[in-house]
Amino acid sequence: MSNISLQVRQAVPSIDPIVADYTVGYIQHVSASTEDSVASQQVNIPEEMDFVKDLLMNAGGQLDKIDKLISSLSTTLTTKLQENMAKLELTGDTSKRLLDINVLQQNNAKRDINSSLALLSASNDIEHTGRKMESRVDKKKLEKQERKIAKKVAKRNNKFVQYEASKLLNESKTEDYDSYFLEINPLDFGSSAGKSKDIKLENFDLYVGDGQRILSEASLTLAYGRRYGLVGQNGIGKSTLLRALSRRELNVPKHITILHVEQEIRGDDTPALQSVLDADVWRKTLIKEEQKINERITEIEKLRAEFEEGSSEVKKLDLEREDLDTHLQEVNEKLNEMESDKAESKAAAILFGLGFTKETQNLPTKSFSGGWRMRLSLARALFCEPDLLLLDEPSNMLDVPSITYLAKYLQTYESTVLVVSHDRAFLNDIATDIIHQHSERLDYYRGADFDSFYSTREERIKNQRREYENQMAYRKHLQEFIDKFRYNAAKSSEAQSRIKKLEKLPLLEAPEDDKVVTFKFPDPEKLSPPILRLQGVTFGYTPDKILLRNVDMDVQMDSRIAFCGGNGTGKTTLLKLILDQFQPLDGLITRNGRLRIGYFAQHHVDSMDLTTSAVSWMSTAFPGKSDEEYRRHLGSFGITGTLGLQKMELLSGGQKSRVAFAALCLAQPHILIMDEPSNHLDTQGLDALANALCDFKGGILMVSHDVTIIDKVCNEIWVSEEGSVKRFPGNIHDYKKHILSIADAAGVVRKH
Known part of the structure; x- marks a missing residue:
């Protein structure tokens, strides 16, 4: 088993180093299990080798080479396992010998191992050959690493790749909205002061879940305070780009707050108005913090009266009080900055504009249909006023009055907006710039609404086609001269000169033509009125x-x-x-x-x-x-x-x-x-x-x-x-x- 690393790399030459190390370690673990008196009785060689085979296939290996490796490993491990089992028949299972009573008594005096692991936030989450093992893995770091591996595998193969991530990451996520919001937008006092809220992401690739690339060496630039319409054909990957931004899978600076209106909220007994107020997790967290600080200050005042003035206890309480006063001031400044006292009237106005009457604002969210819950999600986002607001087809669930209100509201929105929409009138009302996603790239039309983008793009395509056709004609002219006089002694120098010119010409791609789509409704025969x-x-x-x-x-x-x-x-x-x-x-x-x-x-x-x-x-x-x-x-x-x-x-x-x-x-x-x-x-x-x-x-x-x-x-x-x-x-x-x-x-x- 000493050359197992070499065998793995020979079987799968393109394997990612991290996957290779994991595979080698896993095989070595199985090998060690065949020699262990306890583990050897539980190890299942065919089952373990099936797992290794799936891992190597997902890493991009070829079936015949992998089958050869698996066959060799299975033979070696089965032989080792049989030798160990034969040895156990002669010596007996040493694991069944009783421990010394003094050792047991010493262990009883120590903290229970499960309670110790609980303090370390460990959990029983690794399953292996039927046994439970404790894990101290940082799941966030593991998830990040798994995403990197999957992306590398997909990029290398440039096709569908089913990458099997760690079983630690397969458990269902029960994270609530508040936790997710604070993870994406951590609350930090004063850290964003003076920092630019422009977003500039250079030369990144983006893939959908099945390994298909939708952006290649793209650059995304969003100037703070601008409203961008993201347009492109269905299935081009616009929604995927929004999700990648909203989850910070792309490197958006941490001090820039992000909110994505993607799906309807879950219905419960919370009134609609309160649901909107609760969406601002910063405000809710700060209000709770303010309440806790005030309760502790009241408690300190009571405790202080029980000790003599000047005593060490009083000094400690006074120091704590000073720290609390400082933090309370920071909390109050944050609340004043976000105009917390005006929150309820602001939330009610937004809901009213989106079609919620004063009566329906007090109804529980579970009483609303899917379309109205989508409106609630939109109202929550508008109420929070993030630095980057991401909207995915917001008009699909709205009527004309609500769309009109939303467009008017966004026209005065002070932060950055990136919206995916096919509604031309809506984009004409709100967009200051258009981003066109196509052919794994992003093209910018600055200072353009949808209509001006459309006309500018048509003109741009005409110019590109004219430039392409002119170059093709010039290339053809040069090539004809070269073919005619390449072997002519008198004209050879001129032919060589034209060869150099041809080599120096930039390679132009033919401009893409949009697929022309036509619908045709058949003309009916006429009817006499009344119809x-x-x-x-x-x-x-x-x-x-x-x-x-x-x-x-x-x-x-x-x-x-x-x-x-x-x-x-x-x-x-x-x-x-x-x-x-x-x-x-x-x-x-x-x-x-x-x-x-x-x-x-x-x-x-x-x-x-x-x-x-x-x-x-x-x-x-x-x-x-x-x-x-x-x-x-x-x-x-x-x-x-x-x-x-x-x-x-x-x-x-x-x-x-x-x-x-x-x-x-x-x-x-x-x-x-x-x-x-x-x-x-x-x-x-x-x-x-x-x-x-x-x-x-x-x-x-x-x-x-x-x-x-x-x-x-x-x-x-x-x-x-x-x-x-x-x-x-x-x-x-x-x-x-x-x-x-x-x-x-x-x-x-x-x-x-």
């Missing part, structure tokens, strides 16, 4: 709680109607009344007898069988065509090649939406009814959807938060509020101004 009419429609889930009252609406083949208003005001309910899924309590809904309606549901995925392919699902749900016809139809919505034959659970959210749009067309509807159709679509998909809807010859009713699509497609804005649905006198931009005027009047839009 669809609502007269005096009233609806409530119970007669004593009316949601909509006296709604009158006329829908024609050329209608382009957008429903706006706060969440919970009845927009989706109205769509379901039109679809005949709900029956009105009063009033009349009339439909043309030949009317066909296509419905795109907000949660359209729920109606899909994700275990089958798009082609199979469509042939079952909408029979009557050949597989080739379904594939061709899916192709018109961007589901090309083999995508239509993959299981739909493997498709991205945007691709699933495209399948749903394709299915929507199969019935050739006269009217399209859409509930949040823009969710999950990237910029190309949104453009394709808007263009297809503009070209559609039937009627459109849409509930959407995407101002750009509403502006492009719809010419009527209907607002659902205060128990009724009425046409708004103006376009979507007029409606946004109306929302802001209400917010200003209520005093919920922040002003500096």
